[in-house]
Amino acid sequence: MLKARLFDKQSSGFDEVTLEFCENELIIHTQDKSYNYAFDELKVSERLGDMPRSIYLGDERVCECEDNNSIDQELKKRRLSQGSRLIHHLESKSIYILPALVVTIAIVFIFLKYIVPYSAQKIAYSIPQDIASEIGTGTLQALDKVILNPSKLSSEKQEELRKDFTKMASALKDLPPLKLEFRFSSKVGPNAFALPDGTIVMTDQLVVLSQNNEELLSILAHEIGHIKNRHAIRMLFQNSAVLVVIATLTGDATTASSILSALPTMLIESSFSRELEAEADDYAMEVMKDRGIALHYFADIMTRLSEGHEESKDGEYFSSHPITSSRIAKFQE
Amino acid sequence: MVQEKAHPIIFTGNGWQYFKIYFVNIMLSILTLGIYSAWAKVRNKRYFYGHTSVAGSSFDYHAQPMQILKGRLIVVAVLVIYQVAVGFTPLIAPIFSLLLLFAIPFLIMRATKFNMQYSSHRQIRFNFLGKYPYVFLYFIVLPILSVFTLGLAYPYAIYKQKQYLSNMSKYGNSEFSFGGSSGEFFLTYFLATVLLLGLYALLLSSFNLIDAQAIQDFSKGFKEGLKASMEHNTTSLYANEKEAASSQVLMIVAGVYGFFIFNILLFSAFVNTRLTNYLFNNLELKGIRFSSHISFFKLLWIYVSNLVLIISTLGLFIPWAKVRAVSYKLSCMSIFSDELGGFISQESEKANVLGEEFSDFLDIDIGF
Numbered sequence: 060m061l062k063a064r065l066f067d068k069q070s071s072g073f074d075e076v077t078l079e080f081c082e083n084e085l086i087i088h089t090q091d092k093s094y095n096y097a098f099d100e101l102k103v104s105e106r107l108g109d110m111p112r113s114i115y116l117g118d119e120r121v122c123e124c125e126d127n128n129s130i131d132q133e134l135k136k137r138r139l140s141q142g143s144r145l146i147h148h149l150e151s152k153s154i155y156i157l158p159a160l161v162v163t164i165a166i167v168f169i170f171l172k173y174i175v176p177y178s179a180q181k182i183a184y185s186i187p188q189d190i191a192s193e194i195g196t197g198t199l200q201a202l203d204k205v206i207l208n209p210s211k212l213s214s215e216k217q218e219e220l221r222k223d224f225t226k227m228a229s230a231l232k233d234l235p236p237l238k239l240e241f242r243f244s245s246k247v248g249p250n251a252f253a254l255p256d257g258t259i260v261m262t263d264q265l266v267v268l269s270q271n272n273e274e275l276l277s278i279l280a281h282e283i284g285h286i287k288n289r290h291a292i293r294m295l296f297q298n299s300a301v302l303v304v305i306a307t308l309t310g311d312a313t314t315a316s317s318i319l320s321a322l323p324t325m326l327i328e329s330s331f332s333r334e335l336e337a338e339a340d341d342y343a344m345e346v347m348k349d350r351g352i353a354l355h356y357f358a359d360i361m362t363r364l365s366e367g368h369e370e371s372k373d374g375e376y377f378s379s380h381p382i383t384s385s386r387i388a389k390f391q392e
Numbered sequence: 393m394v395q396e397k398a399h400p401i402i403f404t405g406n407g408w409q410y411f412k413i414y415f416v417n418i419m420l421s422i423l424t425l426g427i428y429s430a431w432a433k434v435r436n437k438r439y440f441y442g443h444t445s446v447a448g449s450s451f452d453y454h455a456q457p458m459q460i461l462k463g464r465l466i467v468v469a470v471l472v473i474y475q476v477a478v479g480f481t482p483l484i485a486p487i488f489s490l491l492l493l494f495a496i497p498f499l500i501m502r503a504t505k506f507n508m509q510y511s512s513h514r515q516i517r518f519n520f521l522g523k524y525p526y527v528f529l530y531f532i533v534l535p536i537l538s539v540f541t542l543g544l545a546y547p548y549a550i551y552k553q554k555q556y557l558s559n560m561s562k563y564g565n566s567e568f569s570f571g572g573s574s575g576e577f578f579l580t581y582f583l584a585t586v587l588l589l590g591l592y593a594l595l596l597s598s599f600n601l602i603d604a605q606a607i608q609d610f611s612k613g614f615k616e617g618l619k620a621s622m623e624h625n626t627t628s629l630y631a632n633e634k635e636a637a638s639s640q641v642l643m644i645v646a647g648v649y650g651f652f653i654f655n656i657l658l659f660s661a662f663v664n665t666r667l668t669n670y671l672f673n674n675l676e677l678k679g680i681r682f683s684s685h686i687s688f689f690k691l692l693w694i695y696v697s698n699l700v701l702i703i704s705t706l707g708l709f710i711p712w713a714k715v716r717a718v719s720y721k722l723s724c725m726s727i728f729s730d731e732l733g734g735f736i737s738q739e740s741e742k743a744n745v746l747g748e749e750f751s752d753f754l755d756i757d758i759g760f
Contacts, residue, residue: 146420
């Protein structure tokens, strides 16, 4: 005999009743009456934690009973449907949780680490170039407002470098029209970066740091590698895919979980960009070989760049990342 | 007159139990490529409803996962069509935003109705009878108008929203009514603003006391952080520098973010506490009164410690955090009545899931 509450669904009042499970039917005893229900008329709500079970009696009436275990036993004995037992089984046994966590984390990791970059690459290459170029428009204007200033290089030097650049670029295939821009920036220091529309920005400081044009051309070749392999677009897709994954996982994205989402994103992104750098390096190497530029030029300027950084900023960050040196080694042969 | 009885609201959920449910939900959602998420949503909601009880009876949530799945698929389809359309003709974006302005009240209305209609206590369903023109007035027109008063009239907009949501809600065939006035809303937002300004003043003066350099470092760190995030959109020459720069500024940026997040938590905990208490203390349902005495400091402590624990456990604490917050809030609430058995149910029409799913996606927060 199980204690339960009987509701008639018409009002919020109820009767305290006892449930009796018989061979073929459920008998509900109130204080002065009893009702019989065949089992196939009944529908029992799914078990979830300790919440009371609702037994829908088919005639608009409902029984609520808190003794989940007894109900499950009685239903099992009669081979009656108990709703989805499997899910409750998974949810209630602590022993399944660790494997579930491991599987979850493994799937998310594989997805972010392999599937997302792979599909980002496929998507990036399937986008027609003119649409791809659109994505980068406005970036340079935005950078000009915030961290970049007009170049202080003489127009002769700029022209000379542009000529060399155009000569190298014209021999390359499958690229958007390339453009070289010079900017002065005390904040960025010696640096160069590529925008998806084919614009490459080089800072004055980098030109000053270089000892000859070959060094600068090797860096430009590296930047063309970024454009050629559509790295900016791949990163864009990568980032949005990561966001979608996190939103799916947390379901209701609260403030807390959105801050949290930044952490794994950053971890995975840094390795993603390392792979991209390697790809751009490989491309640069090919171009340099084709153009007859000795590989050591790239190694030279990269060495000087990393030395400059060690002097000016805390070197410890670099010593813990020996990546630059391994990149340089590839070009030293 | 019959003696009024106090019925505390009792929450019996616990963190470990919910943790298991939460992660099984996530795992199955991933394994089914998101299809299970509709079932997960129902189980999540049912867990909190089913473990909340008043006068010996718990609440229940009756939405069918299939309905929710269909709703989600439609939402995803609309968003994909929108994305593609904007890709081809960017001009659609502002038109869409304008349309959204008119759609939001509709979505709020539908979502509230859906949630209420599928919620029950003692097998009696709740309901919401809001009408579009009023929802549009209180949720779109008033907030926009309050911009012209430099936000001074904003508390009034919130007051009208809460009042309308409450007064249009029903339990069975009985109506809720909110008897509060707008004064408390103005006071709450005024005090919250004073609190924030005081905090800023304290922060600035403590900078002066410790080290004037700190302010410069602070603003420099902020700019560097901005720079780092700008460079994110371009492919920089060497990843190394980016990594170094980001770890260098990470601490400072984390500090700045942390401060802003603390402010948001402080503001929302303060406003939330006062308005929830006020709303419940002035709510009535056919002779039933409600009471709520949430403490601002306790709630703030729960929010802040939850956040710290969530970050330091990489999210594993999320289920506990949810249970903790809900459990504390509900423990401060009770219901006063002489009789809970006299509510009559009402024939209800079918509610549409679409509003609910769109609102979910757009993160529209409907506080009741």
